[in-house]
Amino acid sequence: MAEMMSTPKPQSTPKPQVAEREKQRSFNLHVNDKYYALAFLGPSLLVLGVFVFYPMLRTLYLSLFLTNNVGRPTVFVGLKNYVNLLTSSAYQASLQATAVYVIGVVVCTLVIGLLLAQMAVRKLAGIQWFRTIFSATMGVSVSVAAIFWLFIFSPSVGLFDQIGKLLHLPLVQWLTTPGPAMVAVIISTVWMNLGFTFLILFGALQMVPQPLYEASAIEGASPRYQFFHVTLPMISPTLFFTSTVTLIGAFKSFGLIDLMTAGGPNNATNLMVYQVYRDAFLNGNYGLASAESVILAVIIALFTLLQFKFLEKRVTY
Amino acid sequence: MIQTKTLKPLRYLVLILLAIVILGPFILGFWTSLLPTADIAKGALWSSHISFANYAEAVKQTAILRYLLNSFVISTLTMAAQLLFCSLGAYAFVFLSFKGRDLLFYLILATMMLPFEAEVIPNFATVRRLNLLNHYGVMVIPFLTSAFGIFMLRQAFRQIPPELKEAADVEGLNHWQFYWRVTLPYARISLFTLAAYSFLESWNQYLWPMLTTFSDKFRPVQDGLRQLQSQETFNNWGMIQASAVIVVVPTLIVLFVGQHYFKNGLNEGATK
Amino acid sequence: MTHLKGRQRLLALGGLFLVVLAVFVGWSVMSKPAAQAQGAKRTRIVFWHEMTGPAQQQLDTFVKDFNHSQHKYEVVPEFEGNYNEAVQKIINTHGTDASPAVFQSMDISTSQIHHTGYTTPVQKFIDADHYNVNQIAAGARAFYANKGTQLSMPFNTSQPVLYYNETLLKKYHITPPPVNPSYSDITRVATQLMDRSHKQVQGMTVEIYGWLFEQFMANAGVSLANHQDGHAGTPTAVNFTSPSTLTTMKWIQDNLKRGDFVNYGAGANAQNNETASFLSGRLGMFLQSSASIGQLTTGNHDQLGITYYPHPDGQKSNGVAIGGASLWISNDKSAHVQRGAWDFIKYLMTAKSQAQWQVATGYLALNQGSQKEAVLQKLYQKLPATKVPGEQLRAATPNATNSGIFLQGLIQERNLTQTAMEQIYNGSDIKKSLETAEKSMNSYIQGNNRANGY
The missing domain is CATH 1.10.3720.10 (MetI-like)
Structure with a gap:
């Protein structure tokens, strides 16, 4: 739900005359603006400074040190924490697991979300009910989702296990075998994401002008052709937006992992944020965990920049 | 859009299947919250003792x-x-x-x-x-x-x-x-x-x-x-599911009520 | 969410209001008893623990009884998650209002907690009160003492043991394992269980748990860390690849491959699942702390069997180390609060409390007087198997390899060995997996020793 509000909305697009207005505005400015600015912006700047800017610098600083058993930086080691991390097979595995998870989540969320939206956009009797149902997971928080799915995947009492038994399929130990555990975590995340993705894509599909479809139908285009040549291009900006939001969200995943697998089995679901948590708040290895934080921040910053670039394009249009 | 009559039942079938997939975890969570934990532990998804006992237990025993x-x-x-x-x-x-x-x-x-x-x-x-x-x-x-x-x-x-x-x-x-x-x-x-x-x-x-x-x-x-x-070392599934339901119900209510504005907003936007 | 209609907005507000109202009403109904208890002016003693299930219930009962027994202090118990989480929480909150006055911390954190300098050794109170410390089991005390000073009070003390379902074995006409079994004894029972039940019952599971890994080494008489497991000085390296460790891992891996053993994974979920399977008769044997006895006997219609921890074939068992945790007093609270914390510890260590503790949980009663308590006598009569963990403890002669490992970063060690175990259970090369863990642990130790100036 969270990122929904940042969807580019047509009404927030500034009109061309904004620059003009801006100029007019500056005529009306008063001398004492400085004090107002301090009063108006002060609180925000203080909070952002203390809890966003300073910590980033501090994390960078800590990442160059070894920390002692009460968490104080004691020995300067330069980039050694980074070198150790990038050459450690465990950390490489964590990066790889994160990549698999992120790609799995983004692809499945978009494909299923699009399917839901495409099905719900048609006018059928009772379609309102389906639209409500499809958006329902927006009201689910991470721990509730984790508990529901934990039960479904749990051995011997879980739903999948019971279905497997009924059909005499080989027993899958969902959460204790590396591959299936990753699948289980991806399924749960995708389910949790679907409500939001559905609503955004559904909104985009509704905005596609009907005449486009009618015109192509007259030309004898198949629904399939229409989907790939009318629908997809028309909603591609929204698709891009949704995918970056989902992607960044997936990189930050922690709660589901913590509740469902605690990074296991065999570190198969040990995603980047979980690794930071484990090294810092379980092992007390704050220097190393800071280096991991920096790497995580760089990756997320890159994708956010990408998203900004896109938003900028939309806004200037 | 081409709307052939034979396609209609098929569409409903797909819609219903998708709805089941989305709602499944909710329904299962809610259903098991009504079952005695002892029955859940045996792997039963049906019990003759359906009750809100797990809710009472969750409210009484947990915070x-x-x-x-x-x-x-x-x-x-x-x-x-x-x-x-x-x-x-x-x-x-x-x-x-x-x-x-x-x-x-x-x-x-x-x-x-x-x-x-x-x-x-x-x-x-x-x-x-x-x-x-x-x-x-x-x-x-x-x-x-x-x-x-x-x-x-x-x-x-x-x-x-x-x-x-x-x-x-x-x-x-x-x-x-x-x-x-x-x-x-x-x-x-x-x-x-x-x-x-x-x-x-x-x-x-x-x-x-x-x-x-x-x-x-x-x-x-x-x-x-x-x-x-x-x-819960004992896997008191009934009570845990009941707690999860207690947590999810308020947000779902808010969402379903809020849903109306959201759709109206979208519909108005679409018809303009 | 753009166009708001008045009526709908009212509806939303109404719905929200109802939810809030429900929460407030429910909360006020619930919090009444607590409000009454806080009536008198008592000093709050915040007590952090990591006990779950029946142990948590018993601990809460102790706290209630203690609070009723005097009027000066009010102990407030707080569950802080698993042992691993708690250590950093304790260190991280020290010196703030959030920190506990008395806390439970696991066996392997002893060296680390001691080195922080954040605690008042209980020795100070033992001396001040002339407390008869000899009534507490010496083996357990020694684990938490340093150079003649008692750092913390041993509390929940357990032995790793093997549990088996005696009723199931009888049903399939299988001879139970001997009281001090070797690996092949266990293999025999597991194989027979699988075969004779036509795979309805799984033979055995060894949880992916660093503690069990350490105990396999202890029982084989092998040091995990150099300098005699840290008893002779700060360790500088570990050894995960001794021949008997390799043999042990191969034993488990082979049995998993054959399907006689089953893998339930690691962590709380694994423990829940193996317990559930064992209680429902789908699992024949498993290794776990003697502290699980409480869970395994209440509501279990099957006869519970217990043996010593298994040892490698062709050698005598060296004995295993105690497990569990001890109680520490923080030094960031006033003398009055620390005194209250100590009074509470004394209350927990009485013969009566300790006997009750063992009956409820399976942790061993540490007060010598407990053995004479009626509740404990009754338990021994009803379930003779519950004597086994205590016997195992007494059967072992304490030496450097079975008295715990004095090494900081044992949490890291457990994570690494657990990762190696997981890899091995999933079929990876045993030696390679263990070598990887060993290498990471050694570099961790080097860094840690450097950072702390050892």
Whole structure:
């Protein structure tokens, strides 16, 4: 739900005359603006400074040190924490697991979300009910989702296990075998994401002008052709937006992992944020965990920049 | 669009299948919350003893209602603070002129790139030094404002016609008055959006409260459920599912009621 | 969410209001008893623990009884998650209002907690009160003492043991394992269980748990860390690849491959699942702390069997180390609060409390007087198997390899060995997996020793 509000909305697009207005505005400015600015912006700047800017610098600083058993930086080691991390097979595995998870989540969320939206956009009797149902997971928080799915995947009492038994399929130990555990975590995340993705894509599909479809139908285009040549291009900006939001969200995943697998089995679901948590708040290895934080921040910053670039394009249009 | 009659039942079939997939976890969670744990442990999904006993047990034996209250307090405070500070900040960027305004704005924009998850180590040290640990404040103070909120409201405030500001200047309204009487009412829809956003963002916090709360008195609901889950060595599935349902029902109610506006908004947008 | 209609907005507000109301009403109903208890002016003693299930219930009962027994202090128990989480929480909150006055911390954190300098050794109170410390089991005390100073009070003390379902074995006409079994004894029972039940019952599981890994080494008489497991000085390296460790891992891996053993994974979920399977008769044997006895006997219609921890074939068992945790007093609270914490510890260590503790949980009663308590006598009569863990403890002669490992970063060690175990269970090369873990642990130790100036 969270990122929904940042969807580019047509009404927030500034009109061309904004620059003009801006100029007019500056005529009306008063001398004492400085004090107002301090009063108006002060609180925000203080909070952002203390809890966003300073910590980033501090994390960078800590990442160059070894920390002692009460968490104080004691020995300067330069980039050694980074070198150790990038050459450690465990950390490489964590990066790889994160990549698999992120790609799995983004692809499945978009494909299923699009399917839901495409099905719900048609006018059928009772379609309102389906639209409500499809958006329902927006009201689910991470721990509730984790508990529901934990039960479904749990051995011997879980739903999948019971279905497997009924059909005499080989027993899958969902959460204790590396591959299936990753699948289980991806399924749960995708389910949790679907409500939001559905609503955004559904909104985009509704905005596609009907005449486009009618015109192509007259030309004898198949629904399939229409989907790939009318629908997809028309909603591609929204698709891009949704995918970056989902992607960044997936990189930050922690709660589901913590509740469902605690990074296991065999570190198969040990995603980047979980690794930071484990090294810092379980092992007390704050220097190393800071280096991991920096790497995580760089990756997320890159994708956010990408998203900004896109938003900028939309806004200037 | 081509709407052949033979396709219709097929469409409903697909819709129903999809609905089952989406609703499945909810239904299963709710259903098992009505079953005695002993039956669940045997692997039975049916029992002759359907009851709300698990709910009574969850309310009596766990702090689940306290967790809900904590989350509600924290989210409400965070929401109120973000509405105030983000709107003030955004106002400054639109209606005030001061040195370094643009630079400052880009700096704030840049903070949107920094994930909080990567900054928990120094932030923990900060709140520890401020002696905020295990307190509502620890979950509110770092989130008093948000770069995203400032950014969003700045966009909204820029829609305000300059004539309004000119008229206000003629009437002798100062910035406080203009902010309170004109800007806020004008941008109420964006404020509503930010309110919903910040409330849910706070409600869904997991990692930060997990690191900074140490008693049920302040633990919010997400970490409360974690607590229940890790406390239960006996796999009291019935009670855990009941707790999860207790937590999810309020948000679902809000969502279903809110759903109406959302759809109306979209429909109106679509027909215009 | 753009166009708001008045009526709908009212509806939303109404719905929200109802939810809030429900929460407030429910909360006020619930919090009444607590409000009454806080009536008198008592000093709050915040007590952090990591006990779950029946142990948590018993601990809460102790706290209630203690609070009723005097009027000066009010102990407030707080569950802080698993042992691993708690250590950093304790260190991280020290000196703030959030920190506990008395806390439970696991066996392997002893060296680390001691080195922080954040605690008042209980020796100070033992001396001040002339407390008869000899009534507490010497083996357990020694684990938490340093150079003649008692750092913390041993509390929940357990022995790792093997549990088996005696009723199931009888049903399939299988001879139970001997009281001090070798690996092949266990293999025999597991194989027979699988075969004779036509795979309805799984033979055995060894949880992916660093503690069990350490105990396999202890029982084989092998040091995990150099300098005699840290008893002779700060360790500088570990050894995960001794021949008997390799043999042990191969034993488990082979049995998993054949399907006689089953893998339930790691962590709380694994423990829940193996317990559930064992209680429902789908699992024949498993290794776990003697502290599980409480869970395994309440509501279990099957006869519970217990043996010593298994040892490698062709050698005598060296004995295993105790497990569990001890109680520490923080030094960031006033003398009055620390005194209250100590009074509470004394209350927990009485013969009566300790006997009750063992009956409820399976942790061993540490007060010598407990053995004479009626509740414990009754338990021994009803379930003779519950004597086994205590016997195992007494059967072992304490030496450097079975008295715990004095090494900081044992949490890291457990994570690493657990990762190696997981890899091995999933079929990876045993030696390679263990070598990887060993290498990471050694570099961790080097860094840690450097950072702390050892």
